[in-house]
Amino acid sequence: MKDQPVAGGTQAVASVQTVAPTGFKQRFGAFMRKFLRQKTAVAAAVIILLLFVIAIIGPLITPYNPSKPDYDALMEGPSVKHLMGTDEYGRDILSRLIYGSRLSLSVSLSAVMIAAVLGTALGLLAGYYGGWLDRLIMRGSDVLFSFPDLLLAIGIVAILGPGLINVVIAVAVFGTPSFARIIRSVTLSAKENLFVEAARSMGATNARIIWRHIFPETVPAIIVNISMRIGGAILAASSLSFLGMGASPSNPDWGAMLSMGRDYLSIAPHIVYFPGLVIFLTVLAFNIFGDGLRDALDPKMKS
Amino acid sequence: MTERLLDVQGLVTEFKRGSSHIRAVSDVSFHINRREVVGLVGESGCGKSVTSLSLMRLLKDTPGRISGGKVLFEGRDLVKLPEKEMRHIRGNEIAMIFQEPMTSLNPVLRIGKQLEEPLTVHLGLSRSQARERAIDLLRQVGIPRAEEVIHDYPHQLSGGMRQRVMIAIAIACKPKLLIADEPTTALDVTIQAQILELIRKLRADNDMSVLLITHDLGVVAEMCDRVIVMYAGRVVEEGTVQELFANPRHPYTKGLIQSVPKLRQKVRRLESIPGNVPDLSQMPQGCKFAPRCAYATERCHQEEPGLIAVEGSTGRKSRCWLANEQTWEERGAVTDGQAG
Amino acid sequence: MDKLVEVKGLKKSFLIQKGLGAKRYLQAVNDISFTIRRGETFSLVGESGCGKSTTGRLVNRLLTPDSGEIWFEGKDITKLSERAMRPLRKHMQMVFQDPYASLNPRMKVKDLVAEPLIIHTKLSARERDMMAAKLLEEVGLGSQHAERYVHEFSGGQRQRIGIARALSVKPKLIIADEPVSALDVSIQSQVINLLQDLQEEHGLAYLFISHDLSVVEHISDRIGVMYLGSLVETADKDTLYERPLHPYSQALLSAVPVPDPNVKRERIILSGDLPSPVNPPSGCRFHTRCPSCMEICKQRVPEFREVEPGHYVACHLYDEGAQAGGKS
Numbered sequence: 013m014k015d016q017p018v019a020g021g022t023q024a025v026a027s028v029q030t031v032a033p034t035g036f037k038q039r040f041g042a043f044m045r046k047f048l049r050q051k052t053a054v055a056a057a058v059i060i061l062l063l064f065v066i067a068i069i070g071p072l073i074t075p076y077n078p079s080k081p082d083y084d085a086l087m088e089g090p091s092v093k094h095l096m097g098t099d100e101y102g103r104d105i106l107s108r109l110i111y112g113s114r115l116s117l118s119v120s121l122s123a124v125m126i127a128a129v130l131g132t133a134l135g136l137l138a139g140y141y142g143g144w145l146d147r148l149i150m151r152g153s154d155v156l157f158s159f160p161d162l163l164l165a166i167g168i169v170a171i172l173g174p175g176l177i178n179v180v181i182a183v184a185v186f187g188t189p190s191f192a193r194i195i196r197s198v199t200l201s202a203k204e205n206l207f208v209e210a211a212r213s214m215g216a217t218n219a220r221i222i223w224r225h226i227f228p229e230t231v232p233a234i235i236v237n238i239s240m241r242i243g244g245a246i247l248a249a250s251s252l253s254f255l256g257m258g259a260s261p262s263n264p265d266w267g268a269m270l271s272m273g274r275d276y277l278s279i280a281p282h283i284v285y286f287p288g289l290v291i292f293l294t295v296l297a298f299n300i301f302g303d304g305l306r307d308a309l310d311p312k313m314k315s
Numbered sequence: 316m317t318e319r320l321l322d323v324q325g326l327v328t329e330f331k332r333g334s335s336h337i338r339a340v341s342d343v344s345f346h347i348n349r350r351e352v353v354g355l356v357g358e359s360g361c362g363k364s365v366t367s368l369s370l371m372r373l374l375k376d377t378p379g380r381i382s383g384g385k386v387l388f389e390g391r392d393l394v395k396l397p398e399k400e401m402r403h404i405r406g407n408e409i410a411m412i413f414q415e416p417m418t419s420l421n422p423v424l425r426i427g428k429q430l431e432e433p434l435t436v437h438l439g440l441s442r443s444q445a446r447e448r449a450i451d452l453l454r455q456v457g458i459p460r461a462e463e464v465i466h467d468y469p470h471q472l473s474g475g476m477r478q479r480v481m482i483a484i485a486i487a488c489k490p491k492l493l494i495a496d497e498p499t500t501a502l503d504v505t506i507q508a509q510i511l512e513l514i515r516k517l518r519a520d521n522d523m524s525v526l527l528i529t530h531d532l533g534v535v536a537e538m539c540d541r542v543i544v545m546y547a548g549r550v551v552e553e554g555t556v557q558e559l560f561a562n563p564r565h566p567y568t569k570g571l572i573q574s575v576p577k578l579r580q581k582v583r584r585l586e587s588i589p590g591n592v593p594d595l596s597q598m599p600q601g602c603k604f605a606p607r608c609a610y611a612t613e614r615c616h617q618e619e620p621g622l623i624a625v626e627g628s629t630g631r632k633s634r635c636w637l638a639n640e641q642t643w644e645e646r647g648a649v650t651d652g653q654a655g
Numbered sequence: 656m657d658k659l660v661e662v663k664g665l666k667k668s669f670l671i672q673k674g675l676g677a678k679r680y681l682q683a684v685n686d687i688s689f690t691i692r693r694g695e696t697f698s699l700v701g702e703s704g705c706g707k708s709t710t711g712r713l714v715n716r717l718l719t720p721d722s723g724e725i726w727f728e729g730k731d732i733t734k735l736s737e738r739a740m741r742p743l744r745k746h747m748q749m750v751f752q753d754p755y756a757s758l759n760p761r762m763k764v765k766d767l768v769a770e771p772l773i774i775h776t777k778l779s780a781r782e783r784d785m786m787a788a789k790l791l792e793e794v795g796l797g798s799q800h801a802e803r804y805v806h807e808f809s810g811g812q813r814q815r816i817g818i819a820r821a822l823s824v825k826p827k828l829i830i831a832d833e834p835v836s837a838l839d840v841s842i843q844s845q846v847i848n849l850l851q852d853l854q855e856e857h858g859l860a861y862l863f864i865s866h867d868l869s870v871v872e873h874i875s876d877r878i879g880v881m882y883l884g885s886l887v888e889t890a891d892k893d894t895l896y897e898r899p900l901h902p903y904s905q906a907l908l909s910a911v912p913v914p915d916p917n918v919k920r921e922r923i924i925l926s927g928d929l930p931s932p933v934n935p936p937s938g939c940r941f942h943t944r945c946p947s948c949m950e951i952c953k954q955r956v957p958e959f960r961e962v963e964p965g966h967y968v969a970c971h972l973y974d975e976g977a978q979a980g981g982k983s
Contacts, residue, residue, distance in 0.1 A: 206756035213717055213830075214771045214820075215744030218737075228761050358839035459927075473928045503702035503866065505925045508910035512924055530840060533869075533912025556916045574844035575914050576873035579896060584851070585873065587844035591809045 046308040053304020059297040067113040076104035078111040078264045087280040097282040099272065105286050108264040112287070115265050116294070119176060119258075120245035123183035128238050130184070131191020132230065136222055138192065139199025150196070153189030161186050165248055169257045179258040183248050187241050194237055195230050202229035232309040240302035243295040250291055266291050320389065320491060320524050321347040321370070327383035328362075328369045337595045339365040339379065341548045344622070347492065352518060352525040354539035354556070356532065356571075360592055362548040363528050367494050370526075371411055372401050388492075407437045410485035414497035416477035420469040426453075426480055427465030430487060437488045452483040455520075457513055475506035482513065489521055496528045511538060532575050536560060541630075544568050547593055547603040550622060554631040564625050564633035566608045602635070610637055658726075659828055659860050660691040660714060665723035667709055671933065681933050683709040685884040685940075686723070688959065691828065696854065696861040698871045700907075701881035704932060707864045710881070711830045714862060715747045716740045728827070745775040748821035752833035754813035758805045764791070764816055765801035771824040790819040794849060811842035815849065822853060830862045835870060847874060868911045872896055877965075880904045883932055883940040886959060890966040900968045903941050939971065947972060 048054060066073070075095075076082075082102035090097045096105040138149040156164065168182035202208070203226055211221050246266075252258040253267030261268050266287045273283035328340040340362040347353045357363045368374050369381050372393060386393040388409065393401065405411075413419050421429055430452060431445040440448060446465070453461035456479040469477055478498060485493055495514065499507035511534065518525055527538055535542055535556065542559045544552040544567065552565040563569040573586035590607040593599055601619050605611040614636055623638040625631035632638075665687050672679040684706040691697040699707040712718045714725060716732060725733045732743060748771065751757035758767055768790050769783040778786065788798035794815040805813055814834060821829050831850070835843040847870065853859060865871050871878060872892060879889040880901065888901040899905045906923040913920065925944045930936050936943050942952040951971050959969040 205759075206751060206753055207759040209717065210749065210751060210757045211759075211770070213715055213744060213749040215741040215774050216770070217741065217774075220774065224762075225759055358841060475928055503929070504868070504910045505702065505906060506928070507912070508922060508924050511912070512922075531912065532840070532914035536914045536916045536918075537912045560914070560916050571840055572914060574841050576844070576847070576869040577914060578869055578872060578908070578911060580873075582873075585844040585848055587848055588841040589845070591811065591842070592839070 043308050047304060050304045050307065052300050053307075056297040056300035056304065059293065060301055063113060063117065063294060063297075066110055067117050070110045070114055074104075074107040074110050076107045078103060078107040079262065087276060087283065089280070089282055096286045097280070099269070099283050100276055100280070105269075105283065108269060109266070109286060109290055111264040112266045112269065113290075115176075115259060115263065116246050116249060116267075116291075119180055119249045120183065120242050123180045123245050123249070124187055124238055124241045126180070126184035127187030127241065128191050128234055131188040132195045132227075132234055134188070134192040135195025136199050136226065136230070139196040140203055140218065140222055140226060146196070149192060153192045156186060156189045159186075161244070162248060162251055165252060166255070166257065169252060174257045174260075176259055176263075179249050179252050182252065183245050186248070187245065190241065191234070191237055194233050198230045198233045199226055202226045205229070236302060236306040236309060239298060239305050243298035243302070246291065246298070247295050318349050319346045319387075320349045320351075321526075322387040323366075323370065323384070324387065325384035326366065326369060326381065326386065328365050328374065328379055329382045330365075331378040332596065335596070336382075339548055339595060340369060343384070343545070343548075343550050345543045345550060345553060347524050347526060349491075349524055350518070350522055351541060352527060352539045354535040354542045355526060355528045355545065356530065356535055356542055357545035358530055358571075358592060360595070361545040363545050364496055365548075366545070367411070367496050367526065367528055370494065371405055371409060372396075372398075373405075373411075403437075406433055406485075406490070407488045408490050409492045409494060410488070410490040411494040411496065412478070412481045412485050412498050414500045416474070416481040417469060419481060420477060422469055424468075425465065426467050426469065426472075430465065430480070430484055433484065433487050448487075449483075452487055453480070455486075455517070456480070456483045457509070458483070474502055475509060478502065478510055479513065482510075482517070486517055486521060486523070490523065492524045492526065493518070494526045494528070497530070498527075499534065500529070500531070507534075514538070532572060544571070547598065548595065549603065549634060550632075551604065551634045552632065553622070554625070554628070558628060558631060564631065564638050565604075565635045566610050566637075567604045568633075570607075612636070657693045658690050659693045659728060660862070661724075661726040662690070662710075662714065663688045663724045663726075665710070665713055665725065666721045667706075667713055667718060668721060679933055682884050682935060683932065684713065684720075685935075686959075687879075687881070687884075687886040688723075689879050689886065689889055691860050691862055693827070694854070694858045694860055695876040696863050696874055698861075698863040698865060698875040698878045699881055700865055700868060700871045700878055702866060702907075702929065704883070704929060705881040706884040706932075707866075707881050708832050711749075711832050711862060711864050715744060715749060715830055742775070745771070745824045746826050747828040747830060748824065748826040750814070750817050750821050750829060750831040750834045752836050754810055754817050754837065755805075757817060758813060760805055762804075763801070764803055764805065764808075767805065767816060768801075768819045768823055771820060775824050786823060787819075790823055791816075793822070793853075794819040795845075809842070810838050811845060814838060814846050818846075818849065818853070822857070825857065826859065828860045828862060830864070832864045833866070834863075836865065836867065843870070850874065868908060880907065883930065883935055885940055885969065886967075887941065887970070888966075888968045890968075894963075894966050900962065900966070900973060901941075901970050902945050902947055902972070906946070939969070 080103065082098065085094065085098045085102040087100055088094055088098045094104050098104055134149050138146040164186045165182040168185055169178050172178040172181065208221060208225050211225050249258060250267030250270065253265045254271040256271060259265035259268045261272055269287040270284055273287065276283055323346065324344050326340055326343040327338065329336040330339050343366055355363045355366065365379065370386055374380060381394055384394065388404065393404065427446065427449055430449040434440045434445040434448055435442065449465055450461045453464055458464050458476060458479050472480065499510050502510060514525065515538065517523065529535060539556045542554060542556050543550055544565065546567050552559065552563065552568045559568065560572060563572055570586065570588040574588060576585060588607050593603060599606050601617050602615040605615040608615065620634050620636045622632040622634050625633055626639050665684055667684040668680040668682045670678060671681045687710065689697065699710055701707050709718065713720050716735065720733065724731060727743065727747065732740065765784055765787040768787040772778055772783050772786060788801055791798045791800060796812060796815050805816065808816065835846050838846060851874065854861065863871065863874055875892050877889065877891045878895050879886050880903065882903050888895065888899065888904045895904065896908065899908055906925050909920060909923045923946060927944050930943055938954045939952040939957050942948045945952065949971060957969045957971045959967055960973065961967050962973050
């Protein structure tokens with residue numbers, strides 16, 4: 013008997029409240045309300061925004077040319093002149109980090125975007141058609157999943173040869189299975205919607221059903237996963253550069269900066285500290301932002 | 316006059332939506348006599364379920380609250396009763412069954428356990444006595460193999476059987492009033508017939524009153540002595556089942572009865588009520604039914620009628636300015652004999 | 656008369672348990688046959704789990720039958736591929752019970768209504784919008800709603816949108832699966848009237864699937880009664896409601912509550928519950944609940960026979976030499 017009040021109560025309420033809003037404006041409004049309630053996620057969003065602004069207007073605000081050596085100021089510690097000090101060639105670390113943000117963000121963003129497109133396509137196909145196609149795609153992604161992420165990327169770069177383009181490819185390849193899996197599971201539940209059966213009964217082709225009726229249902233999951241993967245992609249790209257498999261050391265890449273700096277760790281630790289700190293903060297911000305996004309887009313969370 | 320078991324006077328229940336309060340039930344008054352079956356009829360959103368939850372004071376887990384009126388049960392006002400005494404009334408003197416028994420039964424407890432709990436708590440029976448009584452109750456509600464069913468979990472039973480179990484729990488403490496909220500809506504017709512038959516039998520055996528909440532006029536006609544029709548959170552008509560069906564005095568009741576297809580009726584076209592039920596937050600001024608009413612006059616759109624007593628019959632009321640007019644089409648012919 | 660749909664000996668079961676242990680099948684539809692004529696309303700009526708919705712989805716081949724035949728306009732469509740079915744679905748549109756779930760909430764009303772036009776015609780976007788506006792007017796919604804989303808509408812209005820959509824490509828058959836069951840009484844009659852008006856206007860045939868015997872009587876020309884996957888009786892409306900032959904049809908009809916307190920009827924109350932379709936009873940599937948069950952009913956499946964012109968029933972009571980049948 014104890015459960016009765018709750019059960020009966022919610023029924024009654026449902027008849028009083030209006031139905032969940034589904035128009036784009038209302039849904040976006042509800043999403044913003046839920047997102048803005050999460051203080052840390054909002055802070056993360058601000059950091060990310062700042063990062064993008066810096067990356068875009070970088071050349072306008074850098075105090076020094078990031079590639080120009082200054083042999084009068086080798087490995088200087090932080091000072092008013094060089095806020096983050098200089099590296100072993102006397103290049104301004106702050107300027108290099110600002111230029112590096114363009115590189116790191118564009119490498120990781122393009123890698124994640126490629127992974128998202130590939131993974132979503134594979135996930136939609138596997139989830140919608142099922143059968144042998146599903147098994148093929150899912151076993152393939154299981155194989156990729158069974159490698160430790162970085163090892164896989166190292167393997168790919170080892171085969172393709174070092175270089176930024178190949179880093180993008182490697183990071184994209186190991187990001188694809190995660191999209192495929194998530195989008196497959198969303199597709200499996202989305203295709204149970206009655207409006208999907210209705211579309212079939214009208215005579216809609218599979219392509220139309222997937223594109224018009226199922227893909228829109230997967231968009232929130234795609235957005236969330238993109239934001240969650242960017243952090244990892246920055247880390248992976250940096251790691252590859254650190255290992256000398258990505259950007260050439262002369263490029264102001266965060267990972268490459270770390271790599272170069274480690275030889276001087278004992279005498280000039282600031283060369284490593286600042287790139288390390290920036291990588292850490294960026295990855296953290298993207299992960300928190302992704303979590304916040306997921307919670308705000310989750311229909312089970314109350315507004 | 317027969318004794319009143321339940322007397323609801325001017326009940327108002329409001330729900331919070333955003334910063335404003337929405338009246339789901341406004342100024343609802345009706346009574347239930349002892350051993351009487353009263354039907355509370357209306358379409359979804361008319362406030363009939365909220366009314367029943369208000370009677371039981373079961374709104375606590377919802378954004379709703381009773382903001383006015385009295386609910387007199389054997390002379391005591393349930394609205395003002397302390398929660399502890401109210402708990403005693405619930406289940407013990409007033410019991411309730413719902414449309415979907417699965418949501419009201421605990422899925423992880425065996426049927427026997429759920430039946431015995433109120434018996435040990437409310438009636439102070441020992442465990443073996445409670446077990447015996449539980450089996451007896453299941454037999455009373457027509458469950459075959461009762462001594463096996465008490466070991467089953469709710470999901471092992473069919474919908475009809477679950478509703479029987481709910482009824483068994485409800486009548487366990489011999490309540491004086493059974494509130495049945497759409498008890499057969501989720502069931503098939505042949506099972507519905509079984510359950511209605513059961514409720515009728517139990518009412519007679521246990522001297523119970525029944526408040527039957529339903530949208531199904533067929534169920535009302537078969538089960539009820541008296542009918543209360545609700546629309547937009549208000550009582551719009553009240554009367555005995557015979558009078559109400561033969562001679563509805565509110566245009567909404569009339570439209571409702573005419574819009575249901577009936578067996579062997581052989582009409583080419585159904586009458587229907589145009590338009591939709593108004594949203595509770597955007598109620599029209601004046602009579603709430605006026606925008607859909609074929610007989611609405613200027614006055615109806617301006618001024619809301621109260622419950623007007625229908626002349627020539629006792630206890631018949633209609634919330635319509637035309638309740639005692641003979642101007643409706645067909646009306647004169649139907650009512651001449653009775654209303655004079 | 657001109658047959659639009661002919662269904663012969665249709666069977667469909669669903670696999671419900673895989674993996675360990677024996678595979679178990681749910682027999683949803685078991686050997687049913689019926690025809691739908693052009694412009695008529697043929698109803699399938701029965702209680703939950705009787706297979707009426709599955710039958711509807713077999714007719715337009717959303718599901719593929721295990722055996723049996725489906726003919727549409729003189730063409731055998733039983734074995735057609737999905738690709739070959741698609742153009743045919745233009746002629747056999749569907750209206751669903753749940754107007755909330757069957758309309759994509761992310762699409763505007765005009766796009767929902769025009770979707771079959773996108774699929775089956777080469778009309779331009781402008782022409783489609785005009786058609787959608789016209790259809791919305793026809794179903795009594797008004798074209799001013801074209802730009803809105805479905806969540807802004809009530810159940811009855813949504814069902815009108817669903818009907819407008821089905822109508823857009825001028826089908827010959829509309830399969831309506833419990834189209835008014837989710838609606839309030841006063842709205843239900845509006846939608847029933849609309850369905851009848853449209854039938855008159857466009858010469859549509861309906862396969863009307865419902866559990867509500869009063870609604871079915873009102874709207875149908877002919878009716879099939881289903882029980883546990885089988886068709887137990889088929890007849891035209893007046894015959895069925897005045898002289899139901901099958902004991903199940905009789906019980907079903909007597910169980911309908913009549914909204915008239917002066918009518919007191921002899922009610923046949925069936926004992927027990929619906930048996931599980933996974934493990935259906937032997938012989939006649941209704942024998943476990945049948946008030947006039949005989950020995951033969953437990954053993955032999957009754958044949959679906961025409962006992963008088965157009966009146967089919969599957970019951971041993973009406974076997975040739977019926978009384979002898981019970982003893983043999």
